[in-house]
Amino acid sequence: MSFNKSEIQKIAWLARLSIEQQDISTYSDELSNILNLVECMNSVDTEGISPIAHPLDLTARFRTDSVTEVNQRDQFQKNAAQTDAGCYLVPKVIE
Amino acid sequence: MDWETVIGLEIHTQLATKSKIFSGAATTYGAEPNTQACEVDLGLPGVLPVLNEQAVLMAIKFGLAIGAEIPKRSIFSRKNYFYPDLPKGYQISQFELPIVNSGHIEIQLADGTTKEVGITRAHLEEDAGKSMHEGFGDQTGIDLNRAGTPLLEIVSEPDMRSAKEAVAYMKKVHSIVCYLEICDGNMQEGSFRCDANVSIRPKGEEAFGTRTELKNINSFRYVEQAINIEIERQVDILEDGGKIEQETRLYDPNRNETRSMRSKEEANDYRYFPDPDLLPIQIDVELIEKVRNQLPELPNAKKQRFIDEFNLSDYDSGVLTAQKEIADYFEDCVVITEGEAKLSANWINGELSASLNKENKDITESPVTPKMLGSMIKLINDDTISGKIAKQVFEAMWNGEGSADSIVERKNLKQVTDRGVIEKLVDDVIANNPIQVTQYKATPEEKKEKLIGYFVGQIMKKSQGKANPKKVNELLIEKLDT
The missing domain is CATH 1.10.10 (Arc Repressor Mutant, subunit A)
Structure with a gap:
């Protein structure tokens, strides 16, 4: 199994990665190698085995529904590039 | 050509939990921006989501109310897309193995007949934050208070055939989640909102036409308008020999039109995969039975009981039971009047409902309490006042002039029987x-x-x-x- 150029470009776009034209064939080879590794699974008989959702054979513990967090906005917003009126600011995202 | 409309709805209900689905931050509406968004909601590195038990119980409650199967095992997946109000770059949702499997909801149509609408599934997910495009110059402001609020997304089968049916269905779901007290049902605040999938096909045709998805519908009236305007648009295109594009469209109530949301077009590749941060949910039979035993009387059952117990018409009973608070008001009133159900129903569905509508009030905000209305109805029943005078008395009570007895006394409204x-x-x-x-x-x-x-x-x-x-x-x- 191998990726073609447009598939690589699409994957990069979905992941918001900017990649150079000249690197596409390298990415294609490397990602194809990963898929080939996974493809080994096809030689194993998996009839009757249900897919796992998690490597650990455990089930979720629940949290009781109570408010345990306090307002730490000022602390958190020290990490933000820009804020105004309590909001995080980003470039305009509507056309 | 005769066209048939095919509609399916995805309804998002915010679950009425105190804290978020995966964190202990509060979910109170209307707080200062970002004061209810903790590390988990912000998607900071190193945090782990822990599932809120109440959200799970509420989802099960809904499933049982619509006769759905609750699978023993359910898992969370990541739905990947980029938007600034989604800090992690993915939404925790459910894809395969949702918490509620197929069920059904009965709706009543205008001609009095009923119709069953299939529910494909209902799944738990987290809400995103809010983007504000006004008031920040050439930038967008992000408030993440809503990020992580638990949602139950209820997906219907494409079983509806008109905008009116879609509205009837939406109202029924609204009524059920409010009865169950799993959602506050406040549509202005976005606690209950829907996306509509709309397509048309020549009448008699089996295959579905290409559908469009209408987003951002937050009122019953807009659902009807948005769907009707979209049907018109699709008919025009097809009759001119064109083709419908499968796309997401936004309904603009101010212009009563739907517009293509180009930005969302290419993003429809969400690359779902099981979230490694969350273990599968296991739901045992005992838990399901425990929840089943806590189910309240639901709208349909209440409606039938009102018909049987109070001898009300199908119509009256339907109106009274559409909202739990109205049904409660009615039953309180009947107690005060010592069993005068018909008059109570008439006054609640008549004068009271009209006055509430006029002032855009909910029955819980009514200045006339069940006790006040019941006492007035008693005065009608024992011939102290006539039905006509009662309207005056009602108006006076509505305007805060006191109880029926004192108004009748003060204004000398006693009926003359001499x-x-x-x-x-x-x-x-x-x-x-x-x-x-x-x-x-x-x-x-x-x-x-x-x-x-x-x-x-x-x-x-x-x-x-x-x-x-x-x-x-x-x-x-x-x-x-x-």
Whole structure:
């Protein structure tokens, strides 16, 4: 199994990665190698085995529904590039 | 050509938990921006989501209410897309193995018939934050208070055939989640919102047409408008020989049109995969039975009980049970009136409902309490006041002028039942209207009833509405026919 150029470009776009034209064939080879590794699974008989959702054979513990967090906005917003009126600011995202 | 519309709805209900689905941050509406967004909601590195038990119980409750199967095992997946109000770059949702499998909901159509709408599934997920595009110059402001609020997304089968059916379905789901008290149902605040998948096909055709998805619909009225306007648009395109594009469209209520959301077009590749941060949910039979035992009486059951127990019409019972608070109001009122169900229903569905609508109030905000209305109905029943005067009394109670008893007393609104007083009024009116009396006497028996209304009207006017209409009628006929 191998990726073609447009598939690589699409994957990069979905992941918001900017990649150079000249690197596409390298990415294609490397990602194809990963898929080939996974493809080994096809030689194993998996009839009757249900897919796992998690490597650990455990089930979720629940949290009781109570408010345990306090307002730490000022602390958190020290990490933000820009804020105004309590909001995080980003470039305009509507056309 | 005759077209048939095919509609399926995805309804997002915010679950009424105190804290978020995966964190201990509060979910209170209207807080200062970002004061209810903790590390988990912000998607900071190193945090782990822990599932809120209440959200799971509420989802199970809904599943049981619509007769759905609750699978033993359910998992969370990541839905990957980029948007600034989604800090992690993915939404925790459910893809394969949702918490609620297929069920059904019965809706009532305008002609009185019922129809079953299939529910494909309902799944738990987290809400995103809010983007504000106004007031920040050439930037967008992000408030993440809503990020991580638990949602139950209820996906219907494409079973609806008109905008009206879609509205009826949406109202029914709204009613059910409110009865279950798993959602506050507040549509202005976005607690209950829907996306509509709409397509059309030539009547008789089996295969579905290409559908569009209408986003951002947050009122019953807009659902109907948005769907109808979209149907028109699709019919126009197909009749001009064009093709429908499968796309997401935004409904703009100000212009009553739908617009393509180009930005979302290419993003429809969400690359779902099981979230490694969350272990599978296991739900055992005991838990399901525990929740089942806590289910309240649901709208359909209540409606049937009102018909059986109070002898109400199908229509009256349907209106009273659409909202739990109205049904409660009615039952409280019936107790006060010592069993006067029909009058209680009439007043609640009539004057009270009209007054609430006029002032855009919910029944929980009514200035007239069930006790006040019930006491007034008792006054009608024991002939203290007439039904007509009762409207005045109701209005006065609505305007905060006190209880029915005190208003009747203060305004001297007691019904006149004294034979002597009424007789005098009747005699006067007969004496003052000789022409009408002659006319009446010349009229054949079966048509007399119509003419008598004229005299009754005159007498009621003279008594300022206080004469007992039944007594007036009796005396009038007695006098006119001799």
